[in-house]
Each structure stands twice: as C-alpha cells, then as structure tokens.
Amino acid sequence: MLSDVEMEIEGLAPPDDYRRQVAERLRNRVGRAVEQRWQLIFSACSTMSWPFLLVLTAWLSIIFAVFGLTSPRSRLVNAVVELSALSIASPLYLILYT
Numbered sequence: 001m002l003s004d005v006e007m008e009i010e011g012l013a014p015p016d017d018y019r020r021q022v023a024e025r026l027r028n029r030v031g032r033a034v035e036q037r038w039q040l041i042f043s044a045c046s047t048m049s050w051p052f053l054l055v056l057t058a059w060l061s062i063i064f065a066v067f068g069l070t071s072p073r074s075r076l077v078n079a080v081v082e083l084s085a086l087s088i089a090s091p092l093y094l095i096l097y098t
Contacts, residue, residue: 006030
C-alpha cells in the first residue's frame with residue numbers, strides 16, 4: 001500500500017513551485033513511513049524471557065512426571081498425560097516462534 005502511494009506521488013507532475021514543494025514533502029513523509037515500517041519489522045522480537053521459559057518448562061516437566069509416576073499404569077492415563085503436556089507445549093511454541 002505504501003509503495004502504491006509512493007508510485008502515485010512519483011507520477012505527479014506539479015505545475016508550480018508550491019505544488020512541487022508539497023509533492024516533495026509527501027515523498028519525504030512516505031519515505032520516513034517506509035523506513036519506520038521496516039524498523040518495526042526488524043526490531044520485533046519475542047517478549048518471553050528465556051529464564052522464565054526454562055523455569056516454566058522445568059516446572060511443567062516435574063508436574064507431568066509426578067502425574068505419570070503416581071497414576072496407575074493404563075493406556076488412558078498415559079494418553080491423558082501426553083495430551084495435557086501437548087496442550088501446554090503448543091501455546092508456548094506458538095508464543096515463541098510466531
């Protein structure tokens with residue numbers, strides 16, 4: 001969208017000095033907007049801290065290990081523990097890598 005605006009501004013043929021100055025100011029503003037857009041894209045990073053992630057992962061691993069060790073041995077219990085672990089790991093993966 002910004003490139004379309006920039007192309008339209010470049011296509012202008014102002015007849016007098018005032019309109020040329022306005023077109024030049026528009027070019028500068030669009031150029032700054034494009035630069036700021038790229039700065040925002042390149043500066044985007046994950047907001048989750050790695051120490052918090054490590055503590056959370058260790059805590060969840062301990063909880064699911066305790067559930068797995070204290071529950072009776074059956075396929076249903078194993079499936080529930082694995083699905084529970086997957087249901088918590090999936091949002092963490094999405095938060096970190098998207």
